Each structure stands twice: as structure tokens, then as C-alpha cells.
Amino acid sequence: MAEINAEHELRKDLAAAYRLLDLEGWSDMIFTHIxxxxxxxxxxxxxxxxxxxxxxxxxxxxxxxxxxxENAGSSPATVNPAGFTIHSALHMARDDAHCVMHTHTMAGMAVSGLAEGLLPVNQTSMEFFNRIAYYDYQGIPLECDEREAIVAAMGDKNSMILRNHGLLTVGRTVAEAFYRMYYLNKACEIQVETMKTGGTLLIPSDDVCEHVAQQASSPRYMAQSIDLIWQAMIRKLDRIDPSYRN
Structure with a gap:
């Protein structure tokens, strides 16, 4: 009974993440997956x-x-082959990757096409300083033999920019993966908007950037932030459309 309840709660959280993804404008039609x-x-x-x-x-x-x-349930439905490759790779290799989130947001795809990748132009961006993995584009990941390369590129990091493709985050919970994706995408949005000005980019020293990254990654700070934000977003979603729970 406990196992059934745990799966039911996980299904609700995962469905909520899909609805929030849509609400945030991150949808890529049928090609976005968590x-x-x-x-x-x-x-x-x-x-x-x-x-x-x-x-x-x-x-x-x-x-x-x-x-x-392979479908391990009673439903006849199928899943996105490329999505399966990316997600199964990390689920199989990382004990802490309970949730994997992959998006094709406009800002994420824009930064994924820049040789310099994500720059620490704002404190939101600095949270990811030296904590971003990069994966060079190999084509649409339809083949399972690409899983080893994805895992090797990710290493022990929790956020990745798939070059010429999009963004990816992992988390010990759905809430944690969503939190990381929200701020990774926000960092990309800030960079794109900053670069649009045509002005000289102001990049703080590595010491300052690392200090901010350590502050943001403090376990107590992260745990509280993730929980408060997730609960707030669930309340918002329930006000708009609670049908994700069905």
C-alpha cells in the first residue's frame, strides 16, 4: 500500500511539473519531457x-x-524515443537523479548555440558558476548507445546545457529538478537580454562568482527555497486547473 501511495504522489508531482512547464511558456509542443x-x-x-x-x-x-x-504498465501508450535515451541514461547512472527535466526554451536554445555558453552576468547566473555540464551536439539522440556519452558529460553536476539543443536538470525530487530548470532558464533569459543591449558585459571575478555559487548551493538554503517555491507553485496550479491530479 505504501508503495502504491508513493507512486501516486510521484505521478501527481510529475504531472504538476508538466503543467507548470506549460504555464511558464517552456512547452515545445509534444517534444518536451520530464x-x-x-x-x-x-x-x-x-x-x-x-x-x-x-x-x-x-x-x-x-x-x-x-x-x-518497454512499457512496464498496462497502458498501450508509447514514449518519445529521444526523450527515453536522455532520461534513461541519467536514471541508470545517477542514484540521485530521481527526476530528469529537459526543455527547448527559446533562451535555453539561444545560449546553447553560443561558444562561450552561460556567462555569470547576473547573480542568478552565478549560482551555476562552474556547476554547468556541457554536451556537444551529436544529432537527435535516438540511439541508446549515446547514453554513455551523455552520462560522461554530465558527471556529478546537476545542470547541463546540451549544445545546439537545450537545457537539462536533474534532482532528487521533481521539485528540485524544476527549481534548477527555472533558474537555469532564467539565467539564460538574462544573458540573452543583456547581450541584446550591445554593451560591454560586466563579469565579476571568479572569486565573487564562486562565493555566490556556494551561497546558493547551501543545503539548508536550497532545501527551504525548493520547498517554499514548489508549494507556492502547486497552490497556483490548483487555483488555475487542478485536473493534473486526475
Missing amino acids: SARLPDSDDRFLLNSYGLLPEEVCASNLVLVDVQG
Whole structure:
């Protein structure tokens, strides 16, 4: 019974993340995906049904798959092959990657196409100083043999810019992955807007940037911030449309 309840709660959180993704304007039609590994499982995780818009995802229509991409539940639905490759790679390799979130936001894709990547032009950006992984574009990740390269590029970091592609974050919870994605995307938005001015970029010293990154990554600060923000976003979502819970 406890296992069933844990999966049900995870389904609700994951469905909420899809709806919030849509609410934030991060949707890429049917090609945006977030996954969550089942509690106490090494080889099964939840992913959206291929063909559904994020606004259509709810707890009951999430698809349970194994690490081979096979449907492990009773639903006949399929999942995005590229999404499966990226997500299963990290779920299999990282014990702490309970949730994996991948987006194709305009700002994220713009920064992913810059040789210099993410720059510490604002304190939001500095939170990711020396804490961003980069993965060179290899084409649409349809083949599972690309998983090792993705894992190697990610290393022990929790945020990644897939060059010429988009953004990726992992978390021990859905809330944590969402938190990282929100601020990673915000950092990209700030950089794009700053570069539009055509002015000289003001980059603080490495010491200052590292200090900010350490402040932001303090376990107590992060835990409190993630919890407060997630609960606030759930309240907002429930006011707008609670159907994600179904």
C-alpha cells in the first residue's frame, strides 16, 4: 500500500511539473519531457505519453517504462524515443537523479548555440558558476548507445546545457529538478537580454562568482527555497486547473 501511495504522489508531482512547464511558456509542443524514477526502483520510471501536450498530462496518463524503453504498465501508450535515451541514461547512472527535466526554451536554445555558453552576468547566473555540464551536439539522440556519452558529460553536476539543443536538470525530487530548470532558464533569459543591449558585459571575478555559487548551493538554503517555491507553485496550479491530479 505504501508503495502504491508513493507512486501516486510521484505521478501527481510529475504531472504538476508538466503543467507548470506549460504555464511558464517552456512547452515545445509534444517534444518536451520530464521523467521521474519510481521510489525504490532502479529500472522503472515515468514519462509522458508521446503525442500529448504538456497541458494534457495528468497523473493517470503518465507512462511507466523500463530502462529498455518497454512499457512496464498496462497502458498501450508509447514514449518519445529521444526523450527515453536522455532520461534513461541519467536514471541508470545517477542514484540521485530521481527526476530528469529537459526543455527547448527559446533562451535555453539561444545560449546553447553560443561558444562561450552561460556567462555569470547576473547573480542568478552565478549560482551555476562552474556547476554547468556541457554536451556537444551529436544529432537527435535516438540511439541508446549515446547514453554513455551523455552520462560522461554530465558527471556529478546537476545542470547541463546540451549544445545546439537545450537545457537539462536533474534532482532528487521533481521539485528540485524544476527549481534548477527555472533558474537555469532564467539565467539564460538574462544573458540573452543583456547581450541584446550591445554593451560591454560586466563579469565579476571568479572569486565573487564562486562565493555566490556556494551561497546558493547551501543545503539548508536550497532545501527551504525548493520547498517554499514548489508549494507556492502547486497552490497556483490548483487555483488555475487542478485536473493534473486526475
